[in-house]
Amino acid sequence: MHATASRYPGPGGAVAVLHEGEVIARHCWGYASLERRLPFTPASLFRICSITKQFTCATLLDRYENPETLAPYIHRRLPRLRSDPPTVTQLAHNQSGLRDYWAVAMLHGAAIEGTFSPADSNRVITGTRSLQFLPGTSYSYVNQNFRLISEAMEEESGLSFAELLQQHVFDRVGMRRAILAAETSALPDGTTGYEGTQEGGYWPARNHIYWTGDAGMAASLDDMIAWERFIDQQRDDPEGLYNRMSRPVLFDNGHKAPYGFGLQHGTIAGHEITAHGGALRGWRSHRLHCAALRLSVVVLFNHMSPAQQAAANLFRAFLGEEGKPAARQAPSGRQAPHALEGLWLDEETGLSARITAAAPGKLQLRYLMLPETLDIISPQLAEAGNLRVRHIQGEHMQASTQEIPTPHIIMERPGENRHALLRPYPASPQPDPEELAGDYECEELDGSRFTITSQSGLLHGGFSGFLGTGRMERLTGLGPDLWAFPCPRALDHTPPGDWTLHFERRNGRLHQLRVSCWLARNLIYRRLPD
Numbered sequence: 450m451h452a453t454a455s456r457y458p459g460p461g462g463a464v465a466v467l468h469e470g471e472v473i474a475r476h477c478w479g480y481a482s483l484e485r486r487l488p489f490t491p492a493s494l495f496r497i498c499s500i501t502k503q504f505t506c507a508t509l510l511d512r513y514e515n516p517e518t519l520a521p522y523i524h525r526r527l528p529r530l531r532s533d534p535p536t537v538t539q540l541a542h543n544q545s546g547l548r549d550y551w552a553v554a555m556l557h558g559a560a561i562e563g564t565f566s567p568a569d570s571n572r573v574i575t576g577t578r579s580l581q582f583l584p585g586t587s588y589s590y591v592n593q594n595f596r597l598i599s600e601a602m603e604e605e606s607g608l609s610f611a612e613l614l615q616q617h618v619f620d621r622v623g624m625r626r627a628i629l630a631a632e633t634s635a636l637p638d639g640t641t642g643y644e645g646t647q648e649g650g651y652w653p654a655r656n657h658i659y660w661t662g663d664a665g666m667a668a669s670l671d672d673m674i675a676w677e678r679f680i681d682q683q684r685d686d687p688e689g690l691y692n693r694m695s696r697p698v699l700f701d702n703g704h705k706a707p708y709g710f711g712l713q714h715g716t717i718a719g720h721e722i723t724a725h726g727g728a729l730r731g732w733r734s735h736r737l738h739c740a741a742l743r744l745s746v747v748v749l750f751n752h753m754s755p756a757q758q759a760a761a762n763l764f765r766a767f768l769g770e771e772g773k774p775a776a777r778q779a780p781s782g783r784q785a786p787h788a789l790e791g792l793w794l795d796e797e798t799g800l801s802a803r804i805t806a807a808a809p810g811k812l813q814l815r816y817l818m819l820p821e822t823l824d825i826i827s828p829q830l831a832e833a834g835n836l837r838v839r840h841i842q843g844e845h846m847q848a849s850t851q852e853i854p855t856p857h858i859i860m861e862r863p864g865e866n867r868h869a870l871l872r873p874y875p876a877s878p879q880p881d882p883e884e885l886a887g888d889y890e891c892e893e894l895d896g897s898r899f900t901i902t903s904q905s906g907l908l909h910g911g912f913s914g915f916l917g918t919g920r921m922e923r924l925t926g927l928g929p930d931l932w933a934f935p936c937p938r939a940l941d942h943t944p945p946g947d948w949t950l951h952f953e954r955r956n957g958r959l960h961q962l963r964v965s966c967w968l969a970r971n972l973i974y975r976r977l978p979d
Contacts (some may be wrong), residue, residue, distance in 0.1 A: 541555055
C-alpha cells in the first residue's frame with residue numbers, strides 16, 4: 450500500500466482493499482489541503498465525480514420498479530428533439546445517442562475554467578435537436594444522461610437529489626459523511642484537488658461546474674468502504690441492489706454492451722469486474738469489484754495521477770501477479786511502413802483516424818479523445834484489446850447495394866457495437882488556406898459560430914456562442930480540406946481531444962464545415978457570406 454503513494458506522487462491519497470466483506474488494507478497519506486495543513490484521513494471528503502453515476506442508478510432502481518416511469522419527465526427536458534427520445538435505461542446504459550454536453554459546451558464558447566451553472570446546463574440540454582446515433586444501437590459516454598435521470602427523479606418525487614441519495618443510498622448503506630456537493634469549487638471540510646507535478650510543483654485546481662447525478666457526489670474513504678461492504682452483504686441475493694445494477698447489458702441487436710447502470714464491465718487478469726472512475730481537474734478516483742473473488746479496490750487521489758492504473762495494480766498485487774516480467778518486445782529497428790499507416794476518414798462519424806508507427810511492433814491510432822496503442826498482429830492487422838483494425842486491399846467490393854472502394858480499413862469496436870469502414874484520405878498539399886478564413890455558423894447549436902483567421906499564413910480557429918468567446922487555437926492541416934482543431938483543456942477535466950474539421954464543397958466552392966469529436970459528432974456549420 451505504501452508503494453502506491455510512492456508510485457503515484459501527489460499531495461495526498463487514500464486506498465482500501467476489501468476481501469469477503471472485510472477490510473484487508475486501508476491507508477491514507479499526505480495532505481487533503483497543503484495550504485491548511487489538513488492531513489488526508491479516512492474521513493476526508495473526496496470528489497468521486499463520475500463514480501456518482503452508479504449511485505444515481507442505485508437510487509433509480511431502489512425507488513422505481515420500472516425506470517420508464519420517468520420517461521415523461523425525460524421527454525420534457527428534450528423539447529426540441531426531432532426524433533423519439535432515448536428510454537431511461539438507454540440513458541443509464543450510455544446508449545442514448547445524445548452528444549455529451551461538456552464537449553458541446555466548448556462549441557458554445559465555454560471558458561476553460563469558467564462557470565457552468567444549472568441554467569447553462571439546461572440551455573445546452575434543451576437545445577438538443579438531433580442524436581448522433583439511434584438509441585440502443587451503440588455506446589458513447591454521455592454525462593448528461595445521468596443528469597437527466599437525477600432531475601427527472603427530483604421532479605417526479607418532489608424531493609431534491611440530495612434527499613433522494615440520502616434516503617435510498619446513504620442511510621441504507623451507512624455512508625455517514627457522503628453528500629451531494631454539486632458546486633465544484635470547494636468542499637465543506639477543506640479538502641482540495643491539485644494540478645501540477647512533483648517536479649513542477651502543485652497548485653489548487655480551479656473548478657466552477659455545477660454537477661448533479663452525473664458527477665456531483667463527495668464521499669470519504671470510509672463511505673466507499675461501507676458501499677463495498679454493502680455490495681458483499683447482498684452478494685447471494687439475485688434482487689440485491691448491486692446485483693441488479695451489474696447484470697449483463699445488451700445492445701438492441703443482442704450484442705454484449707460494456708456499460709450499464711453507471712458501471713463499466715471489463716476484465717483484469719482474466720477476472721470479470723465492474724468498475725468506474727471519477728475525474729475532475731485536480732481529482733482522480735477509481736473503484737472496482739470482482740464478484741467471483743469477493744474483492745473490492747478503492748483509490749482516491751487529490752491530484753491527477755492515474756487512479757484506474759493504481760486500482761488495477763492493487764488488484765493484481767492481491768492475486769500475486771504484480772511485478773511479473775513484461776512480455777518480450779519485438780526487435781528494435783525501423784520496420785517497413787505498415788499497411789495501416791496513414792490518414793483515414795470515417796464518413797459515418799466525421800472523424801479522422803491518423804495511424805503512425807510507434808514503438809517496435811506497435812502503431813498509434815489518433816481517433817478517440819486520447820491516442821490508442823495498437824499491437825501489430827500481421828502486415829494487415831493491428832489490435833488493442835477488443836479493438837481490431839484491418840486493412841483491405843484489392844478490387845472494389847460490394848456490400849448490399851453499396852460499392853465499397855479499396856483500399857480501406859475496417860475498424861471493429863465491439864464495445865461500441867460499431868463496425869466502421871474508413872477510406873484513405875490523401876495527404877496531398879492543402880488548397881490555399883486563406884480560402885478557409887471566415888465565419889461558420891451552426892443552426893443545430895443555436896448559432897454557435899466558428900471563426901477562422903489567418904495570422905502570417907497560419908490558421909487559427911475559435912468557437913463562440915451563448916457561453917462566451919472561446920480561445921483561439923492553431924489549426925493543424927491533415928489533408929485537402931481536412932484539419933484538426935486541438936482542445937487540450939476544457940470545462941471538464943477531460944478535454945474532447947482534437948476536433949476533426951472537414952470542409953465540404955459544392956461546385957468547387959466551400960459550402961459547409963462538418964465538425965466532429967468522439968463525444969459530439971457530425972455538427973454542420975454553414976459558411977457565412979464575407
